[in-house]
Amino acid sequence: MPRFFVGTDQISDKDIVITGTDVNHIRNVLRMTPGEEVTVSDGQGMDYFCRIAELTKEEVRLDIVDSWHSFVELPAKIYLFQGLPKADKMELIIQKAVELGVYEIVPVATKRAVVKLDPKKEEKKRLRWQSIAESAAKQAGRALIPQIATCITFEKALRMCNGLDAALIPYEKAEGMQHARDQVRALHGKHSIGIFIGPEGGFEESEIEAARAAGAIPITLGHRILRTETAGLTMLSILMFELEED
Known part of the structure; x- marks a missing residue:
């Protein structure tokens, strides 16, 4: 499943907005469409399971389905x-x-x-x-x-x-x-x-x-x-x- 990183300022209670070069990657390289699923990390230890809600040339809006504290990082x-x-x-x-x-x-x-x-x-x-x-x-x-x-x-x-x-x-x-x-x-x-x-x-x-x-x-x-x-x-x-x- 595709994975992306965003800043905490791009995350709200219900959705996440992806901007920048990842938009082109989602739209034109992966050719994803609304309804498809991705995972997102805020780089601060939180992971999000999302579905694409809307795609434009400038941004991709994701609906948050689930979230959890990441368990993949080493303790040190x-x-x-x-x-x-x-x-x-x-x-x-x-x-x-x-x-x-x-x-x-x-x-x-x-x-x-x-x-x-x-x-x-x-x-x-x-x-x-x-x-x-x-x-x-x-x-x-x-x-x-x-x-x-x-x-x-x-x-x-x-x-x-x-x-x-x-x-x-x-x-x-x-x-x-x-x-x-x-x-x-x-x-x-x-x-x-x-x-x-x-x-x-x-x-x-x-x-x-x-x-x-x-x-x-x-x-x-x-x-x-x-x-x-x-x-x-x-x-x-x-x-x-x-x-x-x-």
Whole structure:
């Protein structure tokens, strides 16, 4: 069933009004007609089951049939601090991270990152990434659209980490699997969790030490070396499985 996001100001007691680009998508791409059903999220935790009542060129009016508090979000907000990868890997990372339940993705310029974002094109790139996040959120039935932050330095990322309840940083020289399991299990009850993932070249030792000093705990993801686009998704998969509630 098609899913859309709206602001709370577009919702009344009995109906919802969709405007903007979604109107064209409903009318001309999905070719929906009055009486057909959609789900809508307000991005604040409420979901709505609706039927199309009226379509015009400017808006689509929906009758609210039912509503409920969304149950799809993880109990903790997970922040993915992703070292800038090469080529279009970031698009894959964003799409899959949103499907796995990430709350926010923060691109990070690390010492070994090959990619350097052009300041003149950075916002255009971020908007492209945000569009991918929105599409993935709709497909996955998320109750919110994860935000893609502007790219920040590793030092600023560590300062953000100070405001979180916990943070993990996968590192090939970290202690064994039992230590990793213990650290993941210790995340139960935390409300905000940071995950730091390095670029293709990984983190420098000095960055690991700085992260440790900021409170991030190095853990291993096993005996194999994972690509940057694999490491973050592996970490998110582990957290989703561990933290997901019935």
